[in-house]
Amino acid sequence: MDRYNDFSVDDFVWDDFFRQWALSPTPETDSLWDDWIDANPEMLGKVEQAKAVVLSLRLHEPDISDAEINQVVKRTVGRITEVDEGNLRSAGRRVPVFSIPWMQFAASIAFIMLLGWAVYSVMIKREEKPQLGQQDSMIEESNSFIEKTNTSSQTMQLDLSDGSRISLAPKGRIRYPERFEGERREVFLEGEAFFDIAKDADHPFLVYANGLVTKVLGTSFRIKAYGDSHEVTVEVKTGKVAVFAQSDPHLKEKVEDKQFKGVVLTPNQKIIYARDEVKMVKTLVEKPEMVVSKAEIPQFEFEDTPANEVFNTIAKAYGIDILYDETLLKDCPLTARLDSQTLHDKLNIICKAVESSYEIIDGQVVIHSKGCRN
């Protein structure tokens, strides 16, 4: 440690061993440095300054979320397993092609031609973009379609021939017939939109979005189906919707049936459909809203009310199911005023008061309680 005896503050700042101690001290380095400072008390000021400088000088590192990392890793793993299957078929044919000089030349020529084609297709063939949902439409082609893309930064309002209204979010793209004919009303969506669908029980309304089919009779709901995302979400505001994957083997039957088949969603429920895994997860929307009309909103003021009655009031107001054990909760009286909180805050307050907990399972609230009788 003697070499540190005539160090200045900046010498310390750029010394490896000193930095290591300042940034991540261990019991060993702590005792080593403390002993040294005891022996050289005049250095204490310098050491403290240098330490502060080392600790205070940080790097601004760009952020990336775990979810984002996960997504890229999954995608890449998907690619290599794909490639490996391909390799089994063409084993041993892999030659480092681009190390052959004339191949590089040929590749450059090919690249230039490709570039020319790309420019051509962007500049001239712009109009011939493939239409949304054309390949998997279940509609007779005779109908004439309107396709709208929202390139503005504001929501775009669209009125359909049946009186339904669609609010298309920026960057959203939608395709719908000029006039709805036939048994079903069908539209195709890419991106995000809110649907307010006119009631017509004889003509179900179907939205096709990134492999997910949403079927409704008359309700309002929101769909998020971004082209670059692996998930599609459907959030129900009012009414009832049924959703199913476009890859469903019973697709035709489910589309045509007058009954609701598939996963049925009610208000304040939301479904997340993971495209890669063909898996649907039902849950509640982030901020559930009350479904009853303003006049019917109950007074959320409880005085010595059994907790099961409190939950019933909330379940009715939000149009959701709350599952609990009645025999346990009827002995848990609650006194509280809960008119201004969100649904989740209300549930948290009640659960805290009656020593229970809740979780969202399959779009329902499940209360776990041990009861209040001691």
Added chain:
Amino acid sequence: MDSTPSFSNDRLLWQDFLAGEVRAFEKLMSDNFRLLFQYGCKFSKDRELVKDSIQDLFLVLWEKRGNLNPDAAVKPYLMASLRRLMHRQVSSRAWVGGEALQEEDDYFDIEFSVEDEYIANEAIAVRSGQLEKLLNALPRRQKEVVYLKFFQELSREQIAEVMAISPQTVSNLLQIAIKHLKAHWKAGFLLFFLLHFLL
């Protein structure tokens, strides 16, 4: 940062990866992703490009896994490979777009900043602030050496590998950078004290 346990884990993971285990591939990639992403962002502001580059890097490694060195130090090897790949990409992109090359080639974007929570008094605040300015103003290669040495804690040999220069050049660059930092810092600090006592 105690590197010994993670170091040997890295080594095992690397060897499983070379043996063709998909799970090792997945873990190697997710373990090193954030580090590589942060390093990659020094060469391009385009996050998507950085993410794609890391994906390409791992795809290439997977394909070449039969020919890779089983004893390679994983972290510097990955950083070096990403650096090469991104330099190629950035310059080819500049060529396609017809943009001037020199600016992209010179690109190494890091921002040092001063965290207030460690600042006990004004003198330290001024010292740290000054050092921050000096660091941000260093020439590109010196900045990268300082970054790898003091903020990624790589050794001289590892830095040489990452930047594809000789260990001697690393030492030289580092020495010039530190000398510059110390000299200017001292001058600035003296000035501060002088002003402080005069006013």
